[in-house]
Amino acid sequence: MGWGAWGKVARRTVLGGAAALAVGMALPAMAQTKLKVAGIYTVPIEQQWVSRIHLALKAAESRGEVEYVWAESVANTDYERVMRQYAEGGQQLIVGEVFGVERAARAVAKDYPKTAFLMGSSFPAQAPNFSVFDNFIQEPAYLTGMIAGAMTKSNVIGMVGGYPIPEVNRLMNAFMEGAKEINPKVKFMVSFIGSWFDPPKAKEAAFAMIDRGADVMYAERFGVSDAAKERKVLAIGNVINTQPQYPDTVVASALWHMEPSIDRAIAQVKAGSFKAEDYGPYSMMKVGGSSLAPLGTFEGKVPADVMGKVKQREQDLRDGKVTVKVNDGEPKSTM
Structure with missing residues (x-):
């Protein structure tokens, strides 16, 4: 992902669920079973980079760990509004990529200190609730x-x-x-x-x-x-x-593979211990965050x-x- 204009694709938004209180960073472990998670993506979920985040969140949803909603093809000029909409709606963990909207996204996080944010970014985490990740593959x-x-x-x-x-x-x-x-x-x-x-x-x-x-x-x-x-x-x-x-x-x-990062963030929020940190290391091969695909049809040809x-x-x-x-x-x- 990164800076710059995004492709002009019709924006589809999935907003869901009844409002719930945002999780507090210093609160005790949560009692409810399912965590309310939102994804905000500036491109279609079919795009390579975003598809990996979406896949990991859908896997958590299929396990019954989260209630997952998302908005895709969100223009940079609209990103802050969607972030605020989800935060106001009670989403406890918001995941996305803010390379083109760093300043606005970080301002939103400051306004909602009890909401956990995990965002693709080239810059450091921001205390207390803005964690960052990147594709260190x-x-x-x-x-x-x-x-x-x-x-x-x-x-x-x-x-x-x-x-x-x-x-x-x-x-x-x-x-x-x-x-x-x-x-x-x-x-x-x-x-x-x-x-x-x-x-x-x-x-x-x-x-x-x-x-x-x-x-x-x-x-x-x-x-x-x-x-x-x-x-x-x-x-x-x-x-x-x-x-x-x-x-x-x-x-x-x-x-x-975004699963190590997503699963960690979900666990941290549920435990009431989510904090601002760099999730980059969870994309490394030794923790299962990346891999070399099987050669498949080219097996034996290299x-x-x-x-x-x-x-x-x-x-x-x-x-x-x-x-x-x-x-x-x-x-x-x-x-």
């Missing part, structure tokens, strides 16, 4: 880079992102480092489309890179894998596993020696023996 991104470096025949990899912000940059940089470890000759083309949800624009950017020799595409945005499929080149997925939709195109994906290195690195990451450097700087083309 640079570890599996590095692993997918190792695979991409082995699969390219032209030694040219194309990379299409939304905006050059830390959430995107760190994954691209990790991917590039992984590819260079396996294939020092590899070159990269990098571009950003200035949108979080514009598949046609991402597709056109990918076509341009494929025309210039890229035979592996890093699909940070929807639309890139479509271009790769049409031109019969390979793609690497991001955040979600799209291989079922692109069985002959998507080799591997770095997956984000060189065995490379997969041996990938599996060893993956195990070392899970065991905490090695780390992947976090580089939030804007990645640059090397062609």
Whole structure:
């Protein structure tokens, strides 16, 4: 996710439930069974990043732990109003992403100190009730880079992102480092489309890179894998596993799992112990916050020696023996 304008998608809002008192940060453990949780999303819930939050909250709902309502495709200019509406309505935990509305969102949190907020953000947590998270999935991104470096025949990899912000940059940089470890000759083309949800624009950017020799595409945005499929080149997925939709195109994906973060926040609110903290570490592989997707249809097609290195690195990451450097700087083309 990140800064900038969002795609023009009709806004659908789900508001629900009778009003209930907001949970207090210093209150004792709650007596009620189900926690009232709201999600506020600036893009459709189908979008990669948001879909992972939504999936984790739906899982908690299916277990009977929460009553979950949400609003999607909320414009930045409307985000503060929706936050206040949910807080006034008695939602005890509000989850979302505030990259384009940091100042307004943090002001809302100050006005509702007894409501818990867990928000995607590039900035620190804000006491007492504004916790932050981010997609720190640079570890599996590095692993997918190792695979991409082995699969390219032209030694040219194309990379299409939304905006050059830390959430995107760190994954691209990790991917590039992984590819260079396996294939020092590899070159990269990098571009950003200035949108979080514009598949046609991402597709056109990918076509341009494929025309210039890229035979592996890093699909940070929807639309890139479509271009790769049409031109019969390979793609690497991001955040979600799209291989079922692109069985002959998507080799591997770095997956984000929001369950550790969401489950922790729910437990903290229910226990009356929620506080402002950074949930970033709960996206790491060793706690189940991210993973490398199974190769599926590409099982056996990646060189065995490379997969041996990938599996060893993956195990070392899970065991905490090695780390992947976090580089939030804007990645640059090397062609």
